[in-house]
Amino acid sequence: MKKLRGYAVLILMILSAGAVVLSGCGAGGRQGTDTSSITVGVANDIDSMDPNKTVSAGTRELLFNVYEGLVKPDSDGNLVPAVASAYTVNEDASIYTFTLRDGVTFHDGTPVTADDVVYSIERCADASSGNPLAPAFSSIASVEAADEKTVVITLHEGDSEFLSYLTTAVVPKNGSDYENHPIGTGPYRFVSRTPGDNIVLEKYDGYWGDGTNGGNPAQIASVTVKIVTNADTIVTNLKGGSIDLFLHLNSTQASQLGDGFTVAEGTMNLVQALYLNNAEKPFDDVRVRQALCFAMERTQIMEAVSDGGGTALGSSVYPAYRKYFMPSLADAYPTDTEKAKQLLSEAGYPDGFRFTITVPSNYRQHVDTATVLKEEFKKIGVTADIEQVEWETWLSDVYQNRSFSATVIGVDAGTLSATALLGRFESSAENNFINYSNADYDKTYAEALAETDDEAKTALFMRCEEILSEDAANVYIQDLPDFVGYSSRFTGYRFYPLYVCDLTMIRPAGDAAAQ
């Protein structure tokens, strides 16, 4: 026994030696009151540091802090001048003239010139390798630097929604490898990146914004974005102090944080729905689609997926689009099993049918939604099989090749223009993955685009929403709630109506001067 005791002591010594090494390495100092740096946790790595090549919303939301366009959205979703200080639009919205702001510099210190802006726009409009990087830029007829500080963009035809695309990043003309040497004009500048692990940003001291002229300077000197791929460790990491803030928690994780943390609640700003392949049987029949809408009990899903949070949706527009959002459409199909069954019989499926819901397995909330839907559809004799697939598989099979019958997913928007959400349902749209086709819709949508009177235009876009609802293009469910949890050492996080994480909003708690 004596030997064993001696051995136990040895083991303990090794362990404590490890602990000493650890506390000496600085990681232990994390839990202090240091607010000059913050570690922001995210679930997925950035897909590209090149602002024009990013595809994922998670990347866009972070690069928002590094790059800016001529205009950029503010926290209410309005477009405000950024690299430009003012702009004018001619009568039929075909000529946009921008005056560049004085004192805007790139992160390497060189001033932004009209030539840089022209280069940035031309880079995205360049159609030599197939389609342009930014498809909307194919409507540009010319872009010119009228003088040192003035850029004139002329479109082939009037488009009053065009301004929203000019959030596209302005990059230096002489830059080449934006992927490894990103240079923008935003409040934070890029320092380093370790793929799969972290991205380090630091405050750009030469930022033009001073908090009064429309731009907000960074208030925390250094930001480390840390990739936490294992969802089960997020709460432990927050509590242990290795991350200070996590973007996009679910309600369970948010409720586990407890003391010492602030939880901000917002919405994910997406349209979650059971998207149906409108070209495939049985969903080519509007009665079948409507039957599914009547069969769904939305509150049950919202209860199961987001503890009753979230906003009910009845069409392809989410509430952040205040101008266009129509809350009443969510009541278009109250739960009515009898009606659903009757519609099914009329469509020739008195005994129901069987179909497959393909859902990406990495999105818990969509998988859970599919599971609840499956139960609800049983009541009208419809059997749904759930097939969970990898995200990459979903992207190629469902989204690209459109070989699916139904899928649960959330569709978001890159800009706050109605076209970003409604454009995909135009029958010939490249991203119309549900194969929706309705002549009436196409006509109304085209009219809305051509209309220059704002009120009439809004009315036409709303008509488009109604058509999608009447047609039961998809089984619309909700806009999911979104939570951001952060250490109470910090304060100020704000949700944007877009998928954006504005790091300049975050400041040390108790810093009265900053308020």
Next chain:
Amino acid sequence: MRYAARKIIMLVVTVLAISFVVFLAFSVIPGDPALTILGGQTDPARVEALREQMGLNAPLPVRYVRWLRSFLAGDFGMSYRYSVPVSRLLGEKIPITLILTLESFLFMLLISIPLGIYSARHAGGRADRALVILNQIIMAVPPFFSGILITFFFGMLLHWFVPGGYVSWRVSLSGCVGYLVFPAIAIALPKSAMVVSILRRSLLKEARLDYVRTAYSRGSRTNYVLYRHMLRNAMGPVVTFLGMAAADMVAGSIIIEQVFGIPGLGRALLTAIANRDYPVVEAIIVLISVLVVASGAAVDLICRRLDPRISLD
């Protein structure tokens, strides 16, 4: 010499076979790297153009030979996802996995060898019986679970380490080694339990052999017999197992990396598979297979030193 030649041939054949299977697997599973790079908002013409540019449209054997040729020339290609050379990407990750594996191995030796000897010496005693039961339990606990327990106990309750607070070896080597102590223990525990039981059994088997009785009859003391004669002979099966364990630890680290938030080879491999980043996947798999074959060779060599009767040719 013949031994070395045979091992090298075996290594080459193994790596060729494995790398081809990986190629084959990727051509069967759905997903398209070009589409992954461009994302869902793009149009098919762009995807097609990029596929062509990336050389993805060539038939499988052509692509394989093309990859093999540049791989042999030392060019591991560019990561599709990160647009950096694979060698640079992995250069960052390999030391992490190496440190983790070495640490786990060290802990395994430190824990298991003394315990195994103790257990055999006092076979049948109370402590030995307790150890045997404890061993069974520890063997049955998978590393990821002990990892979670360790995180909770040492990280959340005792604050001996910061969960997820991994420090890059580039920033601070001691910090990195320090953070990896607990993940290494999680990996080492079940393996240690196995080594204890193998060593114990092996020693007890030796104890019944004639030479041990002869040694005792010569008047040697227990310690002398144990350390001078028995241990060396009993190590054979242990070393064989250690070799397998070392290879297994590289694989085990993939899971433990997830639990402790370590951005090592394992995470790189999982991300690369999810992104259909073939060049990265191929390089990691080849690397792991080299490690496995190499640890097998190391075991052979050590066994031969322990027991010169074993012939390697």
